Amino acid sequence: MQRVDGRLVLSPTDLTKHVACPHITTLDLQAATSGERGGAKAPDDALNLIFAKGNAHEADYLQRLKDQGLTVTEIARTSDKQLAEIETLRAMREGADVI
Structure with missing residues (x-):
């Protein structure tokens, strides 16, 4: 949020x-x-560690989905919300299993 x-x-x-x-x-x-x-x-060391662990967990989970043969489309992080929306809708239309 x-x-x-x-x-x-x-x-x-x-x-x-x-x-x-x-x-x-x-x-x-x-x-x-x-x-x-x-x-x-300001972020402290504990918050930075939690953030890093969360990113590692997400990367591991995405790899497991790919290993299962699912089509995974990753939308690049951007401050351009309109571009992110366009990319997401494109992935949905193309039938990605995971976005």
Whole structure:
């Protein structure tokens, strides 16, 4: 969950987390808006470690999906949300198993 040009932008993960635990949406919203009030904290070593572990887990999981023979389309991270949307829709039309 993040603010982009003053608008709240939700990711698929945000929606999945909300289904599992609606309270997490409240916490994520607080985190997304804390920077607007100057309350955001600088990342510490523990947060950086969690981030790195999360990225490694995602890469391992994607590799397992590929090893199963699934078609995996990875959308490059970009600040151009319109381009990301176009790429996602293209992958959906092309029948990717995993995006």
